[in-house]
Amino acid sequence: MRAHADPAVLLPIDGLPALLAALGRDGYRCIGPAVEKGAIVMRELDGNDALPRGLQAEQGPGHYRLVADPHNRYFAWANGPQALKPLFFAPQETLWRAGRGDDGALRFEAVLPEAPKLAVIGARACDLAALALQDAHFLRPERVDAHYAARRARLFLVAVQCAVPAATCFCGSTGDGPVPTAGYDITLAELPEGFVAHAGSDAGRALLATLDLAPATPRQLDAVQVQGEAAAAAQARALPGKDLHDALMRRLDHPRWDEVAMRCLACGNCTAVCPTCFCHAEFDQPALDGASSTHQRVWDSCFGESHGHLHGFNVRPDIRTRYRQWLTHKLAGWHAQFGRSGCTGCGRCIAWCPVGIDLTGEVAALMAEQP
């Protein structure tokens, strides 16, 4: 896995504040892990915030609890309810404004987001793979999404290699983790004495150079490799293959869809936490004076009625067709759109489903019988 052109350096275990300070000097606002309402969330760190330490995220279907990490590590929690997606695909934002000018004529004006330079600390391999898929969707050469692009261009990503996958993680089987291999500016792997760091971009290289760090030793590099292999081996869940397009499309009438529809709440939480889902709805918000309005974009989900609403009828009137849309778009439709599956194995849809429906379990059940 490790094919870094750059030499690895060691950031001492107490060196994270120095890393944050260096990013701050470069004009970045730092987003990193914080404990909020019983979960690891990504939020802006102010200079005095210490990163949470000694926590693991115990996860299962419909289950997430922070528990103690016996080794008191900084990054022993695998992931939280969200990571990168809200930072560039905003949950709600204004796209444009319409109003009447003094001459009475209608005017349309683009509203671009304020996009500060953001540095994210603690992105996981599954999140980086998902970001590449979001890029493929929002930054299509023939149609670049200006709002996404503005935020995305100013992102500095500090990745972390996972040492403790959650029970819900299956990035090994999708080929997206647990070792970050691309898409970061810097990647860290945590060892007891410090973080073995590699740069993945010029910006990352320049930043590491300002920290004046000692090279990592061969023993440390070996330890990092062993850690990554052990994390992959520790994953209990898996998908039965990287391309399930044909197998799933042959099973559109499988009785399992009816069965899962009985258990599914159509709450859309799986799509909201999925780092690759990109659906959104748009509506207009008139201003109070009646003279102008803003055009809003919000996250949407194929589990909602309005998502399947076409003129005069609904293509997905029930939970069966909505669950089927989610699973087959993710694991089949994505291949046609983006040349790979839309699942990077982060396991969030399993943990954050309030009734614990397990995507890998549903796929296994669908595949168990011949169509």
Next chain:
Amino acid sequence: MDTPGFAKPRVAVHKFSSCDGCQLAFLNLGEDLLALAARVDLVHFAEAGPLDPDADVDIAFVEGSVSTPEDLGRIQRIRAHSRVLVAIGACATSGGIQGLRNGVFDAGWVTQIYRHPEAVASLERSTPIARHVKVDVELWGCPVSGPQVLAALNALLLGVAPRDDADKVCTECKRAGHPCVMVTRGIACMGPATRAGCGALCPGLGRDCYGCYGPAETVNTATLAAQFGRFGLDAAAIAQRFQSINSQAPVFLAAAQAIRGQGDD
């Protein structure tokens, strides 16, 4: 509607059996209310001053449920005088908290509780406005929020249908970035069955949604109830989750009846 040279649209706010909380959604608008007042004629709004209940209006907001014999005639008169009728709040859309008496009403209680039972004029059932007259727009919530009322009124003034968001509270909860209380704490949240509109207020405070915006579209109450059971709630406690502010909304009523039915087996 507000073309210069014509009279401003006339608006009324009426109260039926309710706590006045939804009318406060107007009053709490503060400066926005003044901006609004410049665009409409508020001809009847007892809580704010003007009184002319039988005036012809373009838009009538109706808070409260039909709960007394007197209400029966009054709602008909309001409908006859209003071009567009908007029912606001849980009382007006589902019958409200007072709907808990439906089906269990017993005149004996009234004599036990009130010293002058003859002073109480109450129908056996508390019912939503749409049970009695045609309702053009329903705004759910207990209470409705200021922005919700403003958005609806704004849309009506512009001559378009107000946006009807019947998605679940979970969609707002996730947009707001709140960790799910079902998943992190195993507590019984009504969000997956409840209509959006509050902005996921309760999960934002780390507690469970209790369903004050009424049922969302396409809900699976049986599965949600079963999950509440796994969290340790017994049948009576689960039924109560569906039997609070919007107990008479058909989807919640059916859910509670199904749970109580199972419990009786």
